[in-house]
Amino acid sequence: MTTMVNDPLGARAPAVQTVARERLDDLHQFRGLAILLILATHCVSFFDWDQHPLQAELARRTTANTTLLFVFIGGYLFDHLSRDRFDARDYWLKKLRFVAFPYLVISTPALGMALSGRLRPDFPQGFSDWPLWRQLVEMLGTGVHLVPFWFIPGILLLYLVAPLIRWAFQDRRAFVVMPLLLVLSLVIDRGTFQPWKAALHFMPIWVLGMAACRFRAQVCSWLAWSWPLFWLAAAVAMLAELAWMPGTHSPLSTLGKLMLAFALLHLVGQFKGAPAHLLELLGDVSFGLFFVHSYVITAGKLAWARFVGAPPQGNGLLLLLAIGLFTLFSYVLVHALIRLVGRNRSRMIVGV
Numbered sequence: 001m002t003t004m005v006n007d008p009l010g011a012r013a014p015a016v017q018t019v020a021r022e023r024l025d026d027l028h029q030f031r032g033l034a035i036l037l038i039l040a041t042h043c044v045s046f047f048d049w050d051q052h053p054l055q056a057e058l059a060r061r062t063t064a065n066t067t068l069l070f071v072f073i074g075g076y077l078f079d080h081l082s083r084d085r086f087d088a089r090d091y092w093l094k095k096l097r098f099v100a101f102p103y104l105v106i107s108t109p110a111l112g113m114a115l116s117g118r119l120r121p122d123f124p125q126g127f128s129d130w131p132l133w134r135q136l137v138e139m140l141g142t143g144v145h146l147v148p149f150w151f152i153p154g155i156l157l158l159y160l161v162a163p164l165i166r167w168a169f170q171d172r173r174a175f176v177v178m179p180l181l182l183v184l185s186l187v188i189d190r191g192t193f194q195p196w197k198a199a200l201h202f203m204p205i206w207v208l209g210m211a212a213c214r215f216r217a218q219v220c221s222w223l224a225w226s227w228p229l230f231w232l233a234a235a236v237a238m239l240a241e242l243a244w245m246p247g248t249h250s251p252l253s254t255l256g257k258l259m260l261a262f263a264l265l266h267l268v269g270q271f272k273g274a275p276a277h278l279l280e281l282l283g284d285v286s287f288g289l290f291f292v293h294s295y296v297i298t299a300g301k302l303a304w305a306r307f308v309g310a311p312p313q314g315n316g317l318l319l320l321l322a323i324g325l326f327t328l329f330s331y332v333l334v335h336a337l338i339r340l341v342g343r344n345r346s347r348m349i350v351g352v
Contacts (some may be wrong), residue, residue, distance in 0.1 A: 024080065025280070029268040031073050032282030033288050036327060037066035040116075042147065042297055043322045047302075047314025055316055064248035067151055067190075068257045069264065071202045074155075075209025078162060079169075088163040095159040100285070102351040103140075103152045106291040110146040111139060114153060120144070142193035148294050154190070154198025158206060161199075165207060175211045182208065182258070186251040198285050205258070212265065223266040230263035283328070287351035288334035289327070296330045 040061035051054030061252065082091070114120075119127060122144050127135065135243055145147030146317075161291075168174060181204035186255060191197030212219050237256025271279060282289065302309065312318065338346040 016161045024077070026265075026269045027073060027076060028283040029271055029276055029279035030069070030264060030283075030286075031286045032279035033264060033268065034069035034073060035286040036067060036323070037063050037069065038148070038281075038290065039293050039297075039327050039330065040319075040323045042294060043319060043326055044314070046297060046301060046302045046311065046322050046326075047198055047318065048311040049314045051313050052315050053218070056314060057242060059144075059316070059319055060248055060313075061242050061253070061337075062139075065253045065257045068202070068205055069261055070255065071155070071158075071205045072212070072258075072261045075206035077212040078166070078206070078211075079210035083163075083167055083206060086163070086166060086350060088303075090106070090328040091163065092159070095156070098155055098351060099152070099159070101205075101348050102287075102291060103149070103156075105349050106351075107140065107145060107149065110149075114139060114145050142195060144193045146294050147212045148223065148290065150190075150193045150198065151290075153195035154202065157195055157199035158202060161203075162206075165203070166212075169207065170209060172214050175207075175214065178204075178208060178211055185254055185258075189249060189251075201254075203254075208258070219262075219265070219282075220269075223262060224231075226265040227263060230266075231312040234259040234263055285331065285334045289330050289339070291351055292333050292337075293326065293330040296333060297326050300329075 041060070044056065044063065046057050047056075054149050071240055114123070115132070117128065124138065124144075129136070139145040141153055143152050185201050185204045188201050190199060190201040235257045237259060241248075241250055241252040241256065268279070276317070301311070334352065337350045338352070341349045
C-alpha cells in the first residue's frame with residue numbers, strides 16, 4: 001500500500017518500502033525555472049543591441065551564470081535521493097546512459113558541422129590541421145562544438161566524484177566547512193571549455209545544494225522571514241558587477257546567483273495554478289531542453305539571416321517574446337524526438 005508523506009518544502013510524495021523517492025514539486029518547478037533562465041541567456045545573442053546597450057547588459061547580467069542554479073538543484077536532489085541507500089556503480093551507470101550517451105547523440109550534428117570546417121571562434125588555433133581522433137577528443141572532452149555544451153564534461157567529472165562527496169558529508173557536522181568551500185567557487189572561475197575548472201568551480205555549489213536539503217526544515221523556516229534579503233543581495237551583486245566588472249561570470253556574479261538560488265528556493269513554493277504547471281512541464285524535460293535549445297536558437301538566427309537579413313534590434317519586450325518562442329520550439333522538438341524514438345529509449349537519446 002502507498003501512503004503519502006509530507007516534505008518540509010511543501011511537496012507531497014509516495015512513500016514505498018524501498019528507498020523513498022519523493023517527488024519534490026517545488027524543486028521540480030525550480031528546475032523548470034532554471035532551464036528557462038539558461039535558455040534566456042542564449043536568446044540575448046539573437047538580437048543586435050546597439051540601440052539599447054543598457055538593456056542588453058541588464059539582460060546578460062540577469063541571466064548569465066544561471067547554470068549555477070542547475071548545479072544547486074542537482075546537489076539538493078542528490079542528497080535527497082541518495083541518503084538512505086546508495087550504489088555508486090548504479091549511479092555511474094545511470095549518468096553514463098542518461099547524460100553521457102545523450103551528449104554523444106545530440107552532439108552529432110555539431111560535430112559534423114565542425115569537422116566540415118564550420119568552426120566557432122572558441123575552437124583552438126590550428127584545429128583543422130589536427131588528426132580526426134584529436135579533434136573528436138577535444139570537442140567531446142571540452143564541449144567546444146556547441147555553446148552550452150561546455151557544461152557537460154564538467155558535470156560528468158562532478159558525477160564521477162559524487163560518491164566521494166556523499167561519503168565526506170554523511171555526517172551533517174561536516175557542512176561546517178561550507179564557507180571555506182564557497183571561497184573556492186569565488187576564486188576559481190568556471191573556465192572556458194575547461195572541464196576540470198568547471199568541476200572545481202561547481203563542486204562547492206553542489207555541496208551547498210546538499211546542505212540545503214539536509215537542513216531543509218531550518219532553511220525553509222529561515223527563508224520564511226529573510227527571503228527579501230536574498231533578493232536584495234542578488235540585486236546589489238548584479239548592480240555592483242555591472243558597475244565594476246567588464247564581463248559576466250565574475251565572482252560577484254557567482255555570489256549574486258548563490259543569493260538568487262535561495263531567493264528562488266523560497267519563491268517556487270509560492271507558485272500555484274498555471275505558473276506552477278508551466279514550470280513543472282519545463283522541469284519534466286529540463287535536460288532535453290538543455291541539449292536541444294542551442295540548435296533551435298541557431299536555426300532561428302540562420303532563418304532570420306536568410307529571409308530577413310541583419311539581426312533585429314533588441315529590447316526587453318522582444319527578448320521576452322524570443323524566450324517564449326524558443327522555449328516553445330525547443331519543447332516541441334524534445335517531445336517530437338521522444339515520440340520518434342519512443343519513451344523507453346528517449347532518455348538515452350535526449351536525456352528525458
